[in-house]
Amino acid sequence: MTVEEIFAALEGKFDVKREPLDKWGITAVVAAPYLHNAVQFLKEESGIKFDMLVDIAGIDYLTYPNHEGPRFAVSYAFKSMKNPGARIRLKVLVSEENLKVPTISDLYANANWYEREVYDQFGVIFEGHPDLRRLLNHVEFVGHPLRKDYPAQKRQWLSTNDYLLPELEKRLEELGYKVIQRSKEVETNDNEFLEGSIKE
């Protein structure tokens, strides 16, 4: 099964369109409701099994010349481990009013952090994501810095350290440990956290 045949299957099953701007001709534009099924088809059912998620990238078309249609897009790059030459990209167009894309973190484990990064930098919300928090910027950051309308040199100070203890305890509990008692130093102090900080 070649990449062309996979494209034909995708067109038949999930109503995808070829992206004319892509000079390699490996990008397919898929509607958000079909995304999860299309990815599952690529990973498990298609002849070339695309079992590696290379990247998830957000795109902001605000200042893109001659662009029509929704403002944002999320692009998924897949690769096959058995056929190293075979690559495919899926692109989901996201309008500014409805910034929602279904998550694929249940299919690819590394999609978890990629989606967090796209959420952090572009504000695209991935529905069904287990832990959608900011990844690169700090908790008190307001706005999404890779959007074209964010002033690139606008700086935002952080007042306290990020509070990561709940995550740590969650992981410990997954490993079979149980938190019986916390020492005085790590207990949360309400005065230390400003508005917008994660606190539980």
Add this chain to the structure above:
Amino acid sequence: MGNEAEKPNIITSSLDFLVNWGRSNSLWPFPYGTACCAIEFMSTEVGRYDLSRIGSEYVRFTPRQSDVLLVSGTITYKQAPILKRIYEQMAEPRWVIAMGACACSGGFYDCYCTVPGIDHIIPVDVYIGGCPSRPEAFFDAMFDLQKKIKDESYMKQRAESVKEQLEMIKVKTAEAKCEAKTAIHEKVVDIKDFMKEKQENLVKKAQFWKE
């Protein structure tokens, strides 16, 4: 030799010189390395350049035991509170070296996430340029820092630190003196009254016996 050491010796020197000599020749760095400058620092430490020949014998990975905070690398806004906390945990006297363009000024990261120079967060003693700085530049900075430490006066710093206490003691003693004075005055008045009464009594008694 053994006998010589057991005999009582006298060393005459100014205390400032002695303290500065000790401090400037035992600068233990705390490496706060976040980027490629930290790699250059590693090569400064090892045998070829040998940082320990100027007394920076150990690299200490705890702020409690180190004298120099060596910030080598890009500091983002997410890291700024951590760096500040580590600086606050260091014991006095403490010095800071900003190594490389990123720590000095943010370097070419003129963007939303990088602190434009760590002097926005903590005071810096020596800046080193370069991207990354060469070990020779780092040695130059260490010598500059040693010169700076030799200019410092331990006694003046100490005088300044006890200045407030001295003033407080002066005010307290003045208050105490005032109180004592008023108390003595009252006592004197009391004694005078008592004497007067006694005299009057004596006069009365004398008159009684005369009659």
